[in-house]
Amino acid sequence: MKQERRHFDKEFKMMAVNLCLTGKSTKDIAMELGIRPELVRRWKREHESYREGSFSGHGNANLTNEQKEIAKLKKELRDAREERDILKKAVSIFSRNDGKYSNS
Known part of the structure; x- marks a missing residue:
């Protein structure tokens, strides 16, 4: 038990x-x-x-105030990197020349 x-x-x-x-x-x-x-x-x-x-x-x-600020900045950096990676993938998908995603 x-x-x-x-x-x-x-x-x-x-x-x-x-x-x-x-x-x-x-x-x-x-x-x-x-x-x-x-x-x-x-x-x-x-x-x-x-x-x-x-x-x-x-x-x-x-956490001290400095440690809290560092943690906040690390989280913001992690979020920005994630957003950047998502946008990179989206650009690569929409920039393919197979005509699937464009009006041409």
Whole structure:
């Protein structure tokens, strides 16, 4: 039988990270809280990287403004390339000399 996945709120994660900052080992903290030590280490790493932006929830990436802008520009570039490729194919189809697609 499949075990249900546990979800932890931001306050719980922050409490675990704060306990790490007191000098206790992640293994001890994990045992006290009933979770795996890997979770505590990951939460600590995320908090060190993003500070206030950490633990946004629901798998949303914590991106800086620059990273958001880069992601937006990459998406626009991908869309423009796709549109260009479609137009190239359309031009090649309509420029054939078999008379199928022209009035001549």
